[in-house]
Amino acid sequence: MVIIVFFITHWYISLFFQTIFLHRYASHQMFTMSRFWERVFFFLTFLAQGSSFLNPRAYAILHRLHHKHSDTEKDPHSPVFSKNIIRLNLNTVKHYESIRKGKQDYSKYDENVPRWVWLEKFSDHWLTRLSFIAIYSFIYFNFATATWQYAFLPIHFVMGPLHGSIVNWCGHRYGYVNDKNTRDNSKNTLPFDFLMMGELFQNNHHSKPTKLDFSKRWFEIAPGYFLTKILSKIKIIRLKNA
Secondary structure, eight states: OOOHHHHHHHHHHHHHOOOOOIIIITTOEEEOOOOHHHHHHHHHHHHHGGGGOOHHHHHHHHHHHHHHHHTTTOTTGGGGOOOHHHHHHHHHHHHHHHHHHTTTTOOOOOOOOOHHHHHHHHSHHHHHHHHHHHHHHHHHHHHHOOOGGGGHHHHTTTTTHHHHHHHHHTTSSSSSOOOOOOOOOOOOOOOOOOOTTTTTBHHHHHHHHTOOOOSTTTTTBBHHHHHHHHHHHSSSESSSOO
């Protein structure tokens, strides 16, 4: 029972910071926050994603490129040009590393992205990532009550990128379309997206990329939207477009 609770908790905490901080804030700047809260979210995103922490600047630029070139040959992670999800992930990693290591000039895509150079370097060190892997393994070795539970362990190691690959693969291959004018292959995969906090409303999102609420029709529910509203109510963030 402890392992199941730990897995679900890690899944949703990691997803929360990816959809709120990396996607809505760093990539689309749907809201603003103070320097203090930006640093808090930056650090908590690092703790939540752990061994699979995604550099906010690289994530934001990658995502902006995805929207600009959605489902074309220039898209860094389009399932239309990837034979399978493994190839999609390899393409994503290649572009992500190119951005992170500064192999090309992406300056026109990195406006106002959050930076914390010390933490970026520390989080990407192999010892830091290995330390998180050791912590996850320690928890399983001490609390797993059945062999099958160890099947969840590797997911913790790649939690951040896994969330991204699910959204980009499923959200551009499976589901229904509300807006046929997006000029890409984006889909709405789940009417009630409890699995990815609303990130699987890809067609809605690509239709209006800066819209805070990823849902559109009455039966569509995007939990991430309600979480941002709560953060706004308690004055942690300041919304731009609701």
